[in-house]
Amino acid sequence: MSLVTGTTQVDPTSAQGRQLQQARRLPVPTSSTSGEQVPEHVQLTAIDLLTPDVAQGYPAELSAWDSTRTEQFLSRGHFALAGIGLGAAALLLRPVLTSIAAARPFGAGNARRLAQLALLTVLIAHLAPLLPALAADQVLERLGLDGADSPLSVAAWLHLGAWDLIAVVVLVLAEAFRQGERLHRDLDGLV
Numbered sequence: 001m002s003l004v005t006g007t008t009q010v011d012p013t014s015a016q017g018r019q020l021q022q023a024r025r026l027p028v029p030t031s032s033t034s035g036e037q038v039p040e041h042v043q044l045t046a047i048d049l050l051t052p053d054v055a056q057g058y059p060a061e062l063s064a065w066d067s068t069r070t071e072q073f074l075s076r077g078h079f080a081l082a083g084i085g086l087g088a089a090a091l092l093l094r095p096v097l098t099s100i101a102a103a104r105p106f107g108a109g110n111a112r113r114l115a116q117l118a119l120l121t122v123l124i125a126h127l128a129p130l131l132p133a134l135a136a137d138q139v140l141e142r143l144g145l146d147g148a149d150s151p152l153s154v155a156a157w158l159h160l161g162a163w164d165l166i167a168v169v170v171l172v173l174a175e176a177f178r179q180g181e182r183l184h185r186d187l188d189g190l191v
Contacts, residue, residue, distance in 0.1 A: 004067035004075045006136025008152045010060045041065045042143060062152065064139050071142070074135035078128040085124035092117045106180035114174035118167045125163035 043063045067075075092113045099107035137154045140146040 002067050002072055003063060003065055004071045004135060004139055005061055005063045006075060006132055006139055006154075008060055008062045008136055008140065008154060010151055039064070039066070039143070060152075062136060062139060064143060067139065068142070071135050071138050074131045074138065077131035077135075081124060081128045081131065085120060085128075088120055089117055092120070106177060106184040108181065111174050111178035111181055114170055114177055118170040118174060121163055121167040121170065125161065125167070 041064070095107075096110045096113050099105060099110060133154050137146070140150070140152055140154065145152050
């Protein structure tokens with residue numbers, strides 16, 4: 001038996017959404033959208049009672065035992081993806097930092113590596129939250145709590161954040177390096 005936890009949204013127009021203002025631990029629907037009994041070990045915990053998103057609802061954490069291996073992998077996969085991203089970023093940055101240390105910052109390929117780093121940053125920043133959202137969706141489906149008339153839905157995962165700003169700064173830096181490489185080639189041609 002393994003526990004999987006995922007972020008869901010509780011519909012503020014449902015009875016459960018109204019109960020959010022009264023308790024942090026919420027009752028899970030006793031029956032699924034198809035009428036089957038929901039196991040007693042499923043829990044729903046409110047995350048943020050103060051700032052509900054009218055379009056999406058209140059964020060709540062759904063915890064369920066008896067998870068599948070796929071649900072377990074997806075619920076923790078964002079850590080693995082972040083680790084892979086950090087390793088790839090280190091591989092991209094090493095030649096750039098080596099050339100800067102050798103007093104040749106505008107060496108060939110540095111601008112390309114920085115642009116790849118910016119792309120990698122955006123990809124990891126938006127793909128990593130997708131994995132736990134997919135896990136939460138699979139848990140809702142397994143428990144029969146998905147569907148149009150369910151008070152629970154999967155939290156939105158795509159939003160702009162600090163990592164997008166970092167990627168833009170790295171992309172601007174890559175363009176500066178590209179211009180520096182071009183000027184360096186022009187100077188080498190004059191000598």
